[in-house]
Structures are given as C-alpha cells and as structure tokens.
Amino acid sequence: MTTTSDRPTADLVETSMADFVTGHPGLRYVFFGGKGGVGKTVMAGMNAVHLARSGKRTLLASTNPVHSLSGLLGQDVFGKPTAVTGIDNLWAYEIDTRDAIERSKREIREKIQWFLKFAEISTKADEFVEAATMNPAFEESAMFENMVDLMFEDAYDVYVFDTAPTANARRLLGMSKVYGLWVEKMLKSREEAQTLREALSFTKKQEDDPLMLYLVEFRERIRHARELLTDAERTAFFFVTLPEALPIAVIRRFIDWFTDFGIPVGGVVVNMVIRPEAGEASPDFVRNRIEMQSGYLDEIAERFPGQVRAVVPLFDSDVRGVPSIAKASAAVFG
Numbered sequence: 001m002t003t004t005s006d007r008p009t010a011d012l013v014e015t016s017m018a019d020f021v022t023g024h025p026g027l028r029y030v031f032f033g034g035k036g037g038v039g040k041t042v043m044a045g046m047n048a049v050h051l052a053r054s055g056k057r058t059l060l061a062s063t064n065p066v067h068s069l070s071g072l073l074g075q076d077v078f079g080k081p082t083a084v085t086g087i088d089n090l091w092a093y094e095i096d097t098r099d100a101i102e103r104s105k106r107e108i109r110e111k112i113q114w115f116l117k118f119a120e121i122s123t124k125a126d127e128f129v130e131a132a133t134m135n136p137a138f139e140e141s142a143m144f145e146n147m148v149d150l151m152f153e154d155a156y157d158v159y160v161f162d163t164a165p166t167a168n169a170r171r172l173l174g175m176s177k178v179y180g181l182w183v184e185k186m187l188k189s190r191e192e193a194q195t196l197r198e199a200l201s202f203t204k205k206q207e208d209d210p211l212m213l214y215l216v217e218f219r220e221r222i223r224h225a226r227e228l229l230t231d232a233e234r235t236a237f238f239f240v241t242l243p244e245a246l247p248i249a250v251i252r253r254f255i256d257w258f259t260d261f262g263i264p265v266g267g268v269v270v271n272m273v274i275r276p277e278a279g280e281a282s283p284d285f286v287r288n289r290i291e292m293q294s295g296y297l298d299e300i301a302e303r304f305p306g307q308v309r310a311v312v313p314l315f316d317s318d319v320r321g322v323p324s325i326a327k328a329s330a331a332v333f334g
C-alpha cells in the first residue's frame with residue numbers, strides 16, 4: 001500500500017479527459033466551472049486545444065463578464081469569434097457583455113411596449129423596463145441568452161464554455177426552470193383570458209395574439225436549451241478544483257446542484273498539484289504544502305470516485321500564450 005505522501009497523483013484518474021472525449025463522440029457542449037481563480041479559463045483553453053487538435057472545429061467562448069480569453073491567448077478575441085493563431089480548427093470568442101445586455105434591454109422594452117399597447121394599458125413602459133432590467137439576475141440572463149444563441153447556431157463541432165464563477169450558473173439553471181413554469185402559467189392564463197374575451201365579444205378566435213406567440217416561442221427556446229443541456233451524449237460540465245478545502249467544498253455543492261437539475265457532470269479536474277518530487281530538495285514550506293495537498297487529494301479520491309479526469313501540475317509560471325497552452329494541453333490531455 002502506498003502512503004499518502006508518495007501516492008502518485010495519476011492514481012486518481014480512472015477515465016482521463018482524453019478517454020472521456022473519445023468515449024463521447026457526440027460531445028458538443030463542454031463547460032468549465034469552479035471557484036474563482038482555480039484555473040477555469042486555462043483548463044477551458046487546454047481542453048479546446050485538445051479538441052481542435054483531434055480535428056473538431058472548436059469554439060472556445062467566454063461568458064464570463066470579467067474576461068481573460070484575450071489575455072490567455074495573447075490575441076484580441078473580443079466581440080466576435082476569431083481564429084486562434086497557431087492552432088488549426090480553433091476559434092475563440094469573448095462575448096461582449098455590455099452589448100448582450102443592451103440588446104436584451106432593447107428586446108424587453110419592445111416586448112413591454114407591445115404588451116401594454118396590446119392590453120390597452122396607457123402606462124409608460126419605462127418603469128416596467130426598469131423593474132425588469134435592474135435586478136442582478138438580468139445580466140446573467142442576458143449572458144445565458146447569448147450562450148444559448150451560440151449553441152443553437154450550430155456553426156462549430158464543439159463549443160467549450162469558460163463560464164462565470166458558477167454560483168451564477170446555478171442561478172441560471174434555476175431560472176431556466178422557473179422561466180419554464182412561468183411561461184406555462186402565463187400561457188394558461190392567456191388562453192383563459194382569450195377564451196373569455198372571445199366568449200364576451202362573440203368574435204372569432206384571435207390567431208395573432210403577439211404575447212401568446214412570444215410565450216410559445218420562448219417556451220420552445222427553453223425546452224430546446226434544456227434538451228441540449230441535459231443530454232449526456234452532447235453536454236458535459238467539468239469542475240475545476242485545487243487540492244484545498246474551499247474549492248473542493250464549492251464543487252461538491254455544484255455537482256449536487258447540477259445532478260439535481262439533470263445536467264451531466266463530465267468530471268473533476270484537479271489543478272495546481274505540486275509534484276511530490278518537488279519536495280525532495282525543497283524547504284519545509286514546499287514539503288508542507290505537498291503534504292497538505294496530499295491529504296486533500298485523498299479527500300478528492302474519496303468524494304469523487306471515478307470522476308477525476310485530470311490532475312494538472314502546478315507549473316513554474318502562469319499558463320499564457322498559445323505555445324504554452326498547447327504544451328500543457330499535450331502534457332495533460334495527451
């Protein structure tokens with residue numbers, strides 16, 4: 001039996017990221033989540049390079065309002081999908097948050113104005129627009145819409161999403177469920193109101209109730225998004241952690257939530273693991289860190305059995321620039 005301090009970290013990985021990808025030939029939507037600063041952007045980048053190198057047209061997209069894809073790649077990929085220099089089949093895209101939000105606001109304004117007019121309510125739309133767009137979930141919802149648009153566009157073989165710190169993702173998933181219920185309710189009451197209106201006015205059935213049409217379309221969009229997001233053949237969420245208490249606790253919660261929502265969890269990536277060899281000729285500080293990480297690696301093995309897809313070493317410098325990502329990707333994902 002190996003002791004904690006000399007157990008090779010590779011033991012943690014039963015099915016590697018590369019094997020997972022090979023075993024899921026229909027994989028199209030890949031997400032990376034986890035606590036702030038654990039390496040989501042770097043892992044998404046490394047994974048996207050791996051997929052592109054396997055011959056798939058890959059889009060690496062960031063829905064994170066605090067962007068770092070351009071920084072990671074050393075190339076401006078803001079605002080539109082941009083071919084990544086040096087890697088065939090790879091495009092990257094930092095979604096313009098402000099633009100997405102402004103567009104959502106305009107759409108909401110139009111819908112509200114339309115509804116007020118339709119319902120013959122003579123109130124100004126502004127207050128309603130304000131109420132609808134001032135809440136904190138609005139920005140996230142706008143980002144979610146943007147992501148869903150990309151997914152529906154079908155322009156790439158694989159999409160790798162570097163998501164916003166995942167507390168938001170949970171809210172988004174929750175929202176998509178609530179939206180669904182809300183739309184059902186709205187539709188039902190619209191139908192009732194319409195029947196009543198028809199009964200009272202003896203007019204023939206109104207075919208073109210714009211709100212109704214909008215709700216039906218919206219419901220279909222959500223249904224489609226949920227269908228894609230819950231399809232284990234096509235979708236996988238990976239959670240990045242460090243061998244430390246807090247990031248582990250965070251991804252445990254996420255994995256539970258995602259499982260509850262029926263969203264397929266692809267597995268766990270453990271990042272910034274100090275190689276045990278590094279401790280041999282090192283000061284106590286490094287040895288102590290290795291010892292501490294080793295304890296948490298045991299905890300990870302216990303808590304996420306069969307789910308660890310990669311154990312990524314702590315490199316001696318930041319992972320930045322295409323050559324550096326490509327090198328790390330080849331070393332870790334094969």
Ligand SMILES: Nc1ncnc2c1ncn2[C@@H]1O[C@H](COP(=O)(O)OP(=O)(O)OP(=O)(O)O)[C@@H](O)[C@H]1O
Pocket residue numbers: 035036037038039040041042043064068165271272273312313314315316317318319320
């Ligand atoms: N294995 C590693 N070895 C060395 N440096 C790393 C490693 N993984 C990530 N880094 C560095 O750690 C920093 C944080 O990584 P990254 O930006 O990917 O985290 P993040 O989870 O996306 O952060 P945020 O939550 O802010 O989006 C970056 O400077 C990155 O280069």
Ligand SMILES: [Mg+2]
Pocket residue numbers: 040041042064068162
């Ligand atoms: Mg990031």
